[in-house]
Amino acid sequence: MRMNGPIMAATALALGLGSGAAMADTIRIGVLATLEGPFTVLGEDGVRGVELAVAGADGMVAGNKIELIVQSTDTTPDSAIRGARKLIEQDGVRVIVGPLSGSEGIAIRDFSKDYPEVTFLNGVSGAQDTTLREPSENFFRFNTEGAQWMAGLASYIYNEKGYGSLAVVAEDYSFPYTQVFGMLEPFCRLGGEADVENRFWVPIGNKDYSSVIAALPDEVDAIYVALGGADAVNFLTQYQQAGGDLPLVGGSITVDQTVLGSEGRVRDAVIGTPSAGPISDSYDGEAWIEFVDNYRKLNPDGFPSPSLFAHGYYVNTLALLTGLEAVGGDLGDGGAKLRETLASMELETPTGTVTLDERRQAIADIFVTEVAVGPDGNLINQTVSVTRAVTQTLGQDYETFLEYGVVSRENPPCD
DSSP: OOOOHHHHHHHHHHHTOOGGGTTSOEEEEEEEEEOSSTTHHHHHHHHHHHHHHHHHTTTEETTEEEEEEEEEEOSSHHHHHHHHHHHHHTTOOSEEEOOOSHHHHHHHHHHHTTOTTSEEEOOSOOOTHHHHSSOOTTEEBOSOOTTGGGTTHHHIIIIISOOOBEEEEEESSHHHHHHHHHHHHHHHHHTOBOOGGGEEEEOTTOOOOHHHHHHSOSSSSEEEEEOOHHHHHHHHHHHHHTTOOSOEEEOTTTSSHHHHTSSSSHHHHHTTOEEEESOOTTOOOHHHHHHHHHHHHHOTTSOSSOOHHHHHHHHHHHHHHHHHHHTTTOOTTTTHHHHHHHHTOOEEETTEEEEEOTTSBEEEEEEEEEEEEOTTSOEEEEEEEEEEEEOTTTTSOHHHHHTTOSOBTTBSOOO
């Protein structure tokens, strides 16, 4: 089993792949995860999600031993393409789970079209256009995407919190564009204000937010922050140190466990922060409680609760294993039966039922949450409400939704 450092040992131990399984045939599953750069901690928890799904199958599918081959990326499209090409051409995989970051996802969507006999399942990348426009027939996304993740949040902060105007701080690439669109389109339609000049876009890996913090307007009601990993920790810490006192609204990965579980003064800045996304730490569904318990058992050094990255990779890996089991592990037809099975699948996950639309994009439930102190003293996202079966077109027909145009720094304009 070829993997990176301690991940390899942990997976081999957890899956119990000893000599007793050596006589079985092997199905190799390639995994693309960001294990370099500011999103490393996100990628590590994504791999934990893959491992958890495979461990739940006892390391076997349809009588075949599972071999995971994890390939590191660094959030850039080029690294994702290099990694996928290596997995296919050198490692011989015919199924890949990943990637993690938004621009990586669009790149892998395009790359997949050159390898029609390889089946790709997303990791957790959430850029809208990965599946909305020019989808690939062999690329499946069983996780919802960034705009879907914002379902219900605009109404909550506008009607319940009384926030009528927002400034925005976000990373400057495809996934935050998607998150900001998903947040601002309904917010502005409700009557909220989020002027283009009050949107601050920063590169991934930015470490000094002093100029952004100094430029934030005083007259807005709150700041919507769409940053992840080390970027989120740096901004939240520096904003708190600078004496910032405006309320915060979190993007999905800004108040994810990969941030809430960090050390330092972040907790002082985020308690009470509303957000939305595909999971809620306090969700009381039986399958979620079991998922959290299994995550903790397999990862005693992981987060207090699985992150949305662990959840997304888990769900996509679970879909793959379910599909492989259904076709008896047979990939001899170039994966055609597997892809046909995946396309029509109704998948039961820790957070509810997932189905796919005609572009192979997930339809699933979304949670509005607020950051709170949990029973054990750790920070959690506490459930406020649940929006059921959120589609990628947010309840509109496909052609009408396309009229919004491609998400960008200035879309929606919020006129």
